[in-house]
Amino acid sequence: AQSVTQLGSHVSVSEGALVLLRCNYSSSVPPYLFWYVQYPNQGLQLLLKYTTGATLVKGINGFEAEFKKSETSFHLTKPSAHMSDAAEYFCAVSVIIQGAQKLVFGQGTRLTINP
Amino acid sequence: DVKVTQSSRYLVKRTGEKVFLECVQDMDHENMFWYRQDPGLGLRLIYFSYDVKMKEKGDIPEGYSVSREKKERFSLILESASTNQTSMYLCASSFVKGGRETQYFGPGTRLLVL
Numbered sequence: 505a506q507s508v509t510q511l512g513s514h515v516s517v518s519e520g521a522l523v524l525l526r527c528n529y530s531s532s533v534p535p536y537l538f539w540y541v542q543y544p545n546q547g548l549q550l551l552l553k554y555t556t557g558a559t560l561v562k563g564i565n566g567f568e569a570e571f572k573k574s575e576t577s578f579h580l581t582k583p584s585a586h587m588s589d590a591a592e593y594f595c596a597v598s599v600i601i602q603g604a605q606k607l608v609f610g611q612g613t614r615l616t617i618n619p
Numbered sequence: 620d621v622k623v624t625q626s627s628r629y630l631v632k633r634t635g636e637k638v639f640l641e642c643v644q645d646m647d648h649e650n651m652f653w654y655r656q657d658p659g660l661g662l663r664l665i666y667f668s669y670d671v672k673m674k675e676k677g678d679i680p681e682g683y684s685v686s687r688e689k690k691e692r693f694s695l696i697l698e699s700a701s702t703n704q705t706s707m708y709l710c711a712s713s714f715v716k717g718g719r720e721t722q723y724f725g726p727g728t729r730l731l732v733l
Contacts, residue, residue, distance in 0.1 A: 513659060540724075547623070547709055547724035548662075594661060605650070605713060605720060606677070609661040 506531045506597045510610035518618045523567075523582040525613050527595035530576060536598040537578040538607065539569055543591045551593075554578065565589070590617045622646070623725035625710055630730045638697040640728050642710030649714060651693035652722065653677075653685060656707040668693055700732045 511526040529535055536555050540548040552563025559571040565588075569580045578595060592614045596607040626641035642651065650669050654662040654677075664677030666685040674685050682704060686694045693712075697704055707729050711722040 508661075510661075538721075545628075545726075547726045548711075549724070550721050553721065596662075605722070606652075606664060606667065607662075607722060609654075609663075611659055611661040 506535070506599050506608045508595050508597050508608055508610035510593075510595050510613050512613055513611065514614050514616065516616040516618060517585050519587055520584050523580070523585045523589065523615065525580040525593050525595075525615065527569075527578045527580065527610060528576055529578060529595070529597045531597055536605075537569075537571060538596040538598070539563065539567070539578075539580050540594045540596065541565075541591050542594065542612075548594065551580070585615075585617050587617050587619065590615055623710055623712055623723050625708075625725040625728050627728050628726065630728060632697075632700050632730065632732050634701060634732060636697075636700050636732075638700050638730070638732075640695040640697075640708055640710075640730070642693045642695070642712075642725055643691055644693075644712040644723070645691065646712065646714065646723070647690065648712040648723075649690075650712060650720075650722075651687065652711040652713075653683075653693065653695045654709045654711065655679070656709055656727070662709060665695065700730075702732050704730065705732045706730060 509528045538553045539551040554571045562568045595610040598605045623644045652667040653665045668674045668687040684696045709727045710725040713720040713722045
């Protein structure tokens, strides 16, 4: 069965510092992997996704993630944090049921940016 | 832009009440989903639907039912609300595209059951 583990429920970095949010997955088939962001009082917004091909995926707002099959990881990074990056981030892996994609989410990581 | 709307941002209900949460999408998507979001647990799938009048149980369907009479609308029903159903409820939709489609989320409904 597919599952996702996000290491660290809270991460705090200084403005301008590197952001690293960790995600490990388990999947019995080649995975499709996603990162979503949730700003306060809003729904989830797609940051980036990996399906096949290039293992380094670039997303919106300067974020990127690298799929590492050998480590079963899909960590999210951003070189320089902005105050506006403060949000909750969710990693997800997909499974296909009845032709519909079902997402299995990690428990989320809340990112705080210190001025 | 894809738009997924939910009928209420905030709801307060009493234990035992029947509660309807409505979700509408405007992109002609086949698939629609209902999740609940709780701190430390991430999002958990309650039900999903891959076509009109079709529904499938997700991971935590107990205490909930759904209805999809029209393609654009997916309703979540709490037959008899209980305090442990206090949560944030998120609706999502997606277009079938070989299994690689993105799910688009609504803004969420925060439900408090007293």
